[in-house]
Every structure is written in C-alpha cells, then in structure tokens.
Amino acid sequence: MEIVLETRNLRKEYGTRGMVFAAIDGVDVKVYKGEFLGIMGPSGAGKTTLLNILSTIDRPTSGKVYYGGKDISTMKNRELSIFRRNNIGFLFQDFNLLDNMSVEDNIALPLALSNVNIKEIKERVERLSSFFGLKDQLKKYPYQLSGGQKQRVAAARAIITSPTIVFADEPTGALDSKSSQELLQCLVKMNEELNTTIIMVTHDAFAASYCKRILYLKDGRIHARLDKDSTRKEFFKRIIDFVGSMGGGVSELL
C-alpha cells in the first residue's frame, strides 16, 4: 500500500541545555493511504505536539517528516504554508471557523486563497455541502449554527482542497454525545467514500473506536498499537481494557 506520511526518529525537545525535556522522544510512524489512524494517550504524552509536527505547524528538533517520500524540513515558511493549504486539512476542537464569513465562504476559503477558478469552487462547495448535510446552512454565519454543524463545516473546509491527509485534534472535544457520534460517522464516511486519510488525536475511547488503527503514546514514545479487526463495539471494549491496563483511570477516557 502507498505510504503518504512517514517519520523517522522524530524528536521534539523543550527547555534550555541542562533542563531538556523531550515531548517527543524518537517516534517512527508510517501512515498509509486511506487510513483512519487514532493517536491516544494520557495528558502530557505528546499527542498534540506530534500532531503539530506531522501537520507541519511545528518543526521537530531532530528527525524527518516525509510526505509521499518528500522531506518537508527543507521547505521555507512560505512554501510550507502553501504546502499546508494544498495537502493538509485540519479539524480543531474549537472549530476555528471564521466568525465573519458565511458557511459557504468558510468552506471556500482555502480554494479562494489559491485563486481557484470560481466555477470549480462553487461546484466543490455544492458537492461537499450536500455530502455533510449543510445545504440549508450555506448562507448562515457560524454564530447561527450548533456545535455539530460548525464541526461539519470545518470538516468540509478541511477536505475541499482534496488534501493528502486530514488532521483532527480532539474534534469531538466541544460536542455533546449525539453531535459527537454524528461527526464521527461523517469522518468514517469521508474515510470510506472519499478515501480520505485521517489522523485523529483523542483521549476519548469512544471516539477512538471509530478509527481503524490506534497508536498509544506515552511519555513521547509509541507505547502500543491496536488494530481494529472486529466490530466497533468490540474494538471499543478492547481500547477500554487496554487503557485500563496502562494504569490510567477508565473514567478519564469515557
């Protein structure tokens, strides 16, 4: 299978000499096309740091990140921004929609910035809004939407450029359980129908159970991996058992 993202011996250190703390301590990951990868781990395990480095927002202290075999550490800031816009989609816990743009403008934003042909932008916005069930919301503004709707708008914005990978950082963190479930089903649909590669950071076992594979991060290292081989419910149970065995309180994960 095609590898879209690969890291080699990734390290990220904070602090000055003598007081160095490694948030990421030698991580090797391979992500294949069409994957739905979950990254779990307790607070302070380095999940978000890892995600930021993978998604090119942050740079590693040492080690390499390859996109389709291409080393991105050599890219300049401007190049990196454009690379990010065209190849990477984002979902954030707090949605990060722009308050003063309508839903349709929010979705169209990355394409508009790249000066894509107007007809093409309109077509894609149309297609994605029906995919995410947002057709009636297009003219509204974010402050008129529910949390679940906002996150679906963010998802539409994330994949409008047909990115190589979509990164999701606790996307269900600010949603109630019903909206969470709807959003996760959307992500699965994205993954299965549009063959979008997704990497999701979460500490919620329920959210993680929608993934196809899970990396468990602890103290900056990959501690374990879990592969989904049965139904979601059984996978959910396995995750709970595993996390419980790691010593983390189960209650924290629910």
Added chain:
Amino acid sequence: MNSFKLTLMNFRRNIRTYGMYLMAMIFSVATYYNFVSMRYNPQFSEVKDVSNYVYGSSLTTSIVMIWFLIFFIMYSSDFFIKQRKREIGIYAFMGIDNYKIAFIFALEGLLLGIMSLIIGLLLGTLFSKLFLMLLAKAALLNMRIDFFISKEAIVETIIVYLIILFIAFLKGYLSIIRTNLIDLMNTLKKAEELPKVNYLKGLASLIIIGLAYYIAVNYHILGFGRAFMWTVILVIIGTYWLFGSFLSMIIRYLISRKRFLYRGTNIISFSNIAFRIKDNYRTFAAVAVLITTCITSFGTVSSLKYFVAENHKIEVPYTVTYISDRQEEIERVDEIIENSNHKVELRETANFLFVPESEVVVVNLSSFKRILTDLNVKDREKLISKMGQLREEVVYVERPGILMNMLEKKDIKVGDKTYKIKAGVKVPLFGSGVPFPCLVVSDEEYEGLRLKHEEKQFNGIILDRPEDTEDLTYKLAQELPGEAILYTYFIAGATMYDLVGIVYFLGAFLFLVFIFATGSIIYFKILSESFRDKAKYEILKKIGTTDFEIKEAVSKQVGMFFLMPLIVGIVHSIVAISVLSDLLEYSLIIPTMLSIAVFIVVYGLFYIFTRRKYVNIIENQA
C-alpha cells in the same frame, strides 16, 4: 509594592507602545503653545493693524486645538484600555480591587500626559521663534523677531492641558471601575454578528447628499447664508447615513459577488470589513467630515492667496491714483514724482461722474475702452465686442476689492433714470482709489447725465519699482487735500495683503494640525479593532495562509478603512470648492489639487504606520 511604583513600572515597560500617542500629544502641546504665545508676543502687539487679527486667529486656532485634543484623547484612551484588558483582568484575578487597578492605569495615562506636556512645552518654546518668523514672513511684516518665552502662554497651556488630562484621568478611572471581571475575559471572545442593513437609510443618504449638493450649487435660490447652513446640515446627516447604511449595502453586495470575493485575499478583508463597518461608521463619517473641512478650508485659504494676487491687478492697477482736475495739484504731483527716482510708465486721466445716491460712478464707453487698452487687460477685445453698442443699457463693473460676485440686480437707477444692466464684469479700471462700482454708459448717454451729476477727473500713474513708494506716499499726502483720495501701491500693501498672509499661514498650519488630528483618530480607531482580529489571523495561519497573504489582507482591510472616508471627503470638498470658485468667479483648480495632494501624502503616511502596527499586533503571539 504600592500602586505608584506599579504605575511607574508599567509606564517604563509600555513606553514604546505609546510612541504614536506621545508624538501626537507633544506636537499638539507645542502647537498650542505657539498659537497662544502669538497673542502675547510684544513685537506682534506693537504692530497696530495686525495685533487685532493676531489676537483673533490665536484664539480661534487654540480653540480648534482643544476640540481636537478632546477627540483624540477619547479615542486613544479607548485603544489603550482595550489593548490591556487582559492585564487588567490578571490584576483583578490576583485580588486587587477595581479602585486600585483603575487608579494604577489612569495614573499611567496622567503621567504620560504630563510627560508630553513638559516635552511639548520645551519644544514649543524652542521653535516659537521659528514659528513667528515664518508667520511674519508670510504676513510680509518687515520686523525682527526675538527669542521670546511667554509666561502667560506657558501657564495657559499648562492649565488647559491639566484640565483635559484630569478629565481623561477621571474617564479612564471610571471606565475601569465599571468593568466586571467576566467582561474583561470575554471581550475578545464575544462573537460578532453580521450587522443589519437599513436599505431605506442607505438610499436616503444618497438623496440627502444629492440634495445638499444641489442646494450648494444653486445657492442663489435660498440665498447664500441659508444655503450654506442647509448644505452643512444635510451633508453631515447624509455622510453619517452613507457610512452607516449605504456602504454596508455596497460591501454586502461585494460579498455576495463570489466572482469578486473568491479572488485571493479579498475573502478575508471584505468579510472583515462587512462586520466592522457598522461599528466604525461614526468614526468614518467624522473623519470624512474632518477631511472635507480640512481640504475645503485649506483650499479656501490658499485660493484666497491666489485670488488676492489676481485681485491685486484689479485693486491696484496703478502705482499712484488721485482725483483732481486742478492744474496746480496735478503739476505738483508730477513734480514730486519727477524728484523721486521713479520712472513713469503710464499716465492715465479719465473723467467720471459720481452718483452718491446710487453709490456708483459712471464712465463713458470710449474712456472705458481706452483704459482697458492702456492697462493691457487680458481678453479685452472679446469683452468689448460682447458689450456692443450700449443704448438704454449699462455694463456694471464690480467694485474693486469685492471678493464674491453677489450681483442680483437686473437694473439700476441713476438719478431719475433707470438702466438695464447688460452684463456684470470684473476688470481693472480705477482701482481701489475709487471704491465704487462703475457703470459704463454710451457716450451720448454720458453727455446727458453729465448735466445732472458732478464730474470728476481721475488721474492714475504707473511707476517702476512700485514696492518702493513709502516716502513718495508721505510726500504726496502732504501736498494733496483729503478729497483727492490719494491711493498708492504702498497704501494698498499696508492695509490688506499682510493680513491675507497671516490668514494663509495660520490656515496652512491648521491644515497640518487637522491632518494629524484626522490621521491619529483613524489610527487609534483601527488599531483598537486589531485585537479582535488576532485570533482570526491565527486560524488563517494554521490552515495555510502565508505571511505575505496575511499582510495583503491587512493592507486591503486597513486600506479600505482609510480610503472610504477619503473618497467621500474629497468628493464633498470638490463640490464645496467648485461653489466657492463660482462665487469668486475664479478657477480654484490649482489650490484645490494642491491641498488634496498634500492631504493624500500625509494621510498615506498614516496608512503605512497603521498597517505596520496592525500587522505587528496580529502577528505578536503574546
């Protein structure tokens, strides 16, 4: 640590963020001091004709300055408090009560004000000699200006500023006391909502401005005074509604045009503008009105200078004029002139009738033609052929020195005879030595009138070096009786042109002050918005907007905020000045273009500063 120490610490730390504020304050203090000290300067008060005008303009300009200051301090303190909401919040969290926090912050503002007061006064006294020298030069006053420190002016400046600063202190104090902790934490997070657009008001604004323009252009319908008042009122209302509603309509339309919106950074800037324009419309309208005032008054003042130069030819076509038909007096004058080392370039004599009941003089057509030819008046052939043969009609020559043509009469009575006025013209004829309008009648008609009215003889002489006629004037004045109405180049210069010089100089200076005022008001208003945009630009960066694109988006957004009032202001002032030039019957294109160009340059500098600071604020992570 006591609160005074805290204040001092804050003050030292923030001194750089106050750069713009300090500059504006120091400039205003220095300017204010100079305006005031002008009125206490002993050398200026000595010159009798001038001192009244100096006193008046000193008073006016200093009042304008106070008005600006109040505006300026209001906007800037709003900016500073917004900028530091978080800091205030932290103090509040640490359990310092509101009164103490308010005291700390307000005291900081007060210290800042006192500092700029001291620096401003130092610079002001330092530059006062330069300022007065320029003023004297502009006024063509031949006098020495000594270095001079006016205690009265210093005291007055200090008192006025302390009062304003104290009010600002109170205002800042009260506004911090009234804030709740929860508001402090939420101000930046509060979601903005898309403002509603009032289409009726938007359309009405165009109609109102149109009506105002119509009234202004056709000022003769209502009469000048009433037309002026209504125009000002309607323009102000129209401008407020224009920014409040009509521009929102336009921006809303642009946003719905996806072909326009989805082109690069337009989507970022114009979405922001759509949300902001409603919050800011009062400032924009005020700025547009300020710009109009600024350009119009500078245009007026500089046109006055142009106009006076032009008018000079009408008022002083000769170097020496007097009225007399007594041979001995004429010979005496010629003798005096011969003894002075001047060369005679032209000698003109003409008879005219004086009609005191109508306050006019009458001259016949052939004398009129001769004088125009002798004085080499531009376009005289065209004028004379246009006049044609006069029968029962007259041509009305405006009184020399009149600035505006307000002729509304259709006919005029001379003695018991009424004539139709064929045309009104402004040409050099006798100059200000005969300060009456002049009627040109046909030669036959003149002969008839001569029987009923007193005839006088006008004598006009043009000499070389007209500037050097002071001694000559005194000598002639001794010889000639009062009814000869001696008028010379020297007399003309001493009474009128230096005052125009003062008005011109102060006008130009106030223009500068006004540009600074306008610029700093819009600067602080736009920057106080920048904090709300910080989060937005952080999101944009995350999803892959390059730094260059962010700068471009900011440039567009800030640029539009600068441009909109500028365009409206320029259109207003062009209309105002075109009415003025219609009144003066003189084209004011050059002074208008000049004042607009100067304005755009200084305003452009403010744009660059604002944009740079804006980018700094949104890129600064802390």
